Amino acid sequence: MKLVVVGDSLLDVDVEGTVSRLCPDAPAPVLDVTAEHPRPGGAALAAAMAARDGVDVTLVSALSADETGERLRSLVEVPAMFGHVDSVPVKTRLRCGGTSLARLDRGGSGRPRVTDDMLDAVLSADFVLASDYGRGLLRDDRLRRVLTRVPVVWDPHPRGPAPVPGARLVTPNLPEATAFGGTDDPDEAARVLRERWRARAVVVTLGSGGAVLHSGGTPVAVPAAPVPAADPCGAGDRFAVAAAVLLAGGAAYDEAISGAVASAGEFLRGGGISGLRAPVPSTVEEVRRRGGTVVATGGCFDVLHPGHVRMLAAARALGDCLVVCLNSDQSVRRLKGGGRPVNHQDERVEVLRALESVDDVVVFGEDTPSAVLGRLRPDVWVKGGDYTAELLPETEVVRRWGGRTVVVPYHRGHSTTEILSRRA
Structure with missing residues (x-):
């Protein structure tokens, strides 16, 4: 099975340190930096997760031709097809003791350009995961037309476009589903969005509350085992990847969602995003x-x-x-x-x-x-x-x-x- 992950890629940087004092001019903690961990984010993170599951995966995304783009390119460990964007978004988290103190965002300007080679890569897939981070790649008209011709799981973003009609599964979390559907009731949001998006199924993820699946008929509630997790970053990507792989393998919707909920829990239990860092020997x-x-x-x-x-x-x-x-x-x-x-x-x-x-x-x-x-x-x-x-x-x-x-x-x-x- 060949999976293509298509969407916006980011550069994520975790700056780790210790805090033992406050700034003399404001009640703000002083972070004494001890380490910096860059990693692929967005669609690039989803592709990395699929590769570590042993899936034959290709990343289709856009990078800038500057130092940031080259840095992100060096972190991508799967076959990739890149278009061009003016600047890659960079999200830097300042962290101490496993907790984020602040996040600095920069970059992300310009509309990504989609090439013919990128479209060909998507068409060659057995299954596609559309990983939208609201940066514009999945708004491209040619790309959207191609995505209607392949089986796709769509992981949406509040700033992104609606999924293409006919998506096999759309995976909003509750805040996203509320923003798209106008209701904070997950059952109703899943029903409304399935009809609006003309999707075969919609699953609303609820974090520790599991997920609610609507694939026609009565919604199905899928519980999650309790997992202590100080840093849920990446759990949504883990869920979407697992759901896509399971559906591609022939699983029924309820089986795929149960497996995806369990996979997200295991991801968090294993240390979350820090467990995915590619360590230097x-x-x-x-x-x-x-x-x-x-x-x-x-x-x-x-x-x-x-x-x-x-x-x-x-x-x-x-x-x-x-x-x-x-x-x-x-x-x-x-x-x-x-x-x-x-x-x-x-x-x-x-x-x-x-x-x-x-x-x-x-x-x-x-x-x-x-x-x-x-x-x-x-x-x-x-x-x-x-x-x-x-x-x-x-x-x-x-x-x-x-x-x-x-x-x-x-x-x-x-x-x-x-x-x-x-x-x-």
């Missing part, structure tokens, strides 16, 4: 703390052979730790075709970590390692081959933070393709 952080050199390399490493081993040893000798950026199974399949990989990613990770030269392995799902490089920010990027560093697209990526690219010798006669062809 502790080895990398430790090497950086002591002023060492972080080296990274990447590839499929499907059938490990002497050429791989020699290249990895040469790469490790260039610094104080070596991180291997490993193509996921889906990424290998797109790059190498049917029948590959021979060894699944968990097996490839296990073998690589067993090598003395490898300190850690990070799996990425895109066709290129640009996004994971933006997160790791290695001092040295190493490739084995018979080409020059200037011809590698990663060279320009690594230069952004002052890193360099090194090519180590290519060992002829040793390649996975040659090994498999001999076996055949």
Whole structure:
């Protein structure tokens, strides 16, 4: 099943710190910053959640061509098709002890431009999740026409447009349903909105109160198990993703909503949005703390052979730790075709970590390692081959933070393709 998440992407930043005093000129807390955690938000967050569920997912969204857009692009770990927007919205939360003190919003100007490639990506989907954050992408007339031709779950926003007619499911929360439907009664709001939007079903989510589903006939109340949650951020996205995946798999509406309510609860029980942060390996952080050199390399490493081993040893000798950026199974399949990989990613990770030269392995799902490089920010990027560093697209990526690219010798006669062809 191929899922496309289409909608507005944001850059979310959590600035963590401690508070032990007030400002001398106002009764405002002083946050002593200890960490900053950027992460994808909006549609990009929903796509990340689907990918972590093992779904074959593509993100269709719009990014700006500035530093903020590039920063968000580096955090997106799924295949993506981007149009252009003047500036990406940035939401910065100032947090202490698991509680938000304030939120700073900036950016988000301009109307997103939709390309033909974006429309083609949506049409190629088996199922679509429309993740609206009120920034304009889902107002595009061409995109809306395309969305009437594919099965879609629509996660609405008060500043966004109405869902396209015929949506399989629309998932407003109670404040959104009240704003759209003019009533704070969830049963009545679900009924009114289903008729107004000509949707097959509408579910009004109620946080700890579960959800109310209207798919024709009598509304169905779906309870939620009690979950202590100080930070509900992202729970709505978790709900919408789970509902879309379950419906795409053939679940009935009540089954899909029950599963989505449970999934949102598990998400909150597991730490919420903080549990989704893509961590930098502790080895990398430790090497950086002591002023060492972080080296990274990447590839499929499907059938490990002497050429791989020699290249990895040469790469490790260039610094104080070596991180291997490993193509996921889906990424290998797109790059190498049917029948590959021979060894699944968990097996490839296990073998690589067993090598003395490898300190850690990070799996990425895109066709290129640009996004994971933006997160790791290695001092040295190493490739084995018979080409020059200037011809590698990663060279320009690594230069952004002052890193360099090194090519180590290519060992002829040793390649996975040659090994498999001999076996055949």
